[in-house]
Amino acid sequence: xxxxxxxxxxxxxxxxxxxxxxxxxxxxxxxxxxxxxxxxxxxxxxxxxxxxxxxxxxxxxxxxxxxxxxxxxxxxxxxxxxxxxxxxxxxxxxxxxxxxxxxxxxxxxx
Numbered sequence: 001x002x003x004x005x006x007x008x009x010x011x012x013x014x015x016x017x018x019x020x021x022x023x024x025x026x027x028x029x030x031x032x033x034x035x036x037x038x039x040x041x042x043x044x045x046x047x048x049x050x051x052x053x054x055x056x057x058x059x060x061x062x063x064x065x066x067x068x069x070x071x072x073x074x075x076x077x078x079x080x081x082x083x084x085x086x087x088x089x090x091x092x093x094x095x096x097x098x099x100x101x102x103x104x105x106x107x108x109x110x
Contacts, residue, residue, distance in 0.1 A: 055094035
């Protein structure tokens with residue numbers, strides 16, 4: 001889970017008409033008022049990491065839910081958002097890759 005603020009995006013009017021869901025969200029021992037804001041467009045980019053062992057990982061964070069904290073703003077006036085996200089990771093290449101072995105019962109008759 002991450003908490004961040006961002007400038008408002010200029011979205012088409014059809015996106016602004018999407019319904020928000022008001023709810024309570026537990027945070028730091030309190031229940032806070034939030035609005036679940038529907039995600040209408042994504043641009044999920046991959047980050048590439050080269051590790052010391054020679055492996056290359058590709059990672060992206062996929063937002064599953066976005067909540068706006070009601071009535072709370074940063075000093076510059078930006079609303080505060082809570083983003084629920086799931087990391088997606090793939091191993092692009094690795095020197096440690098295990099060779100595929102044949103199944104133990106291949107060629108055996110039961």
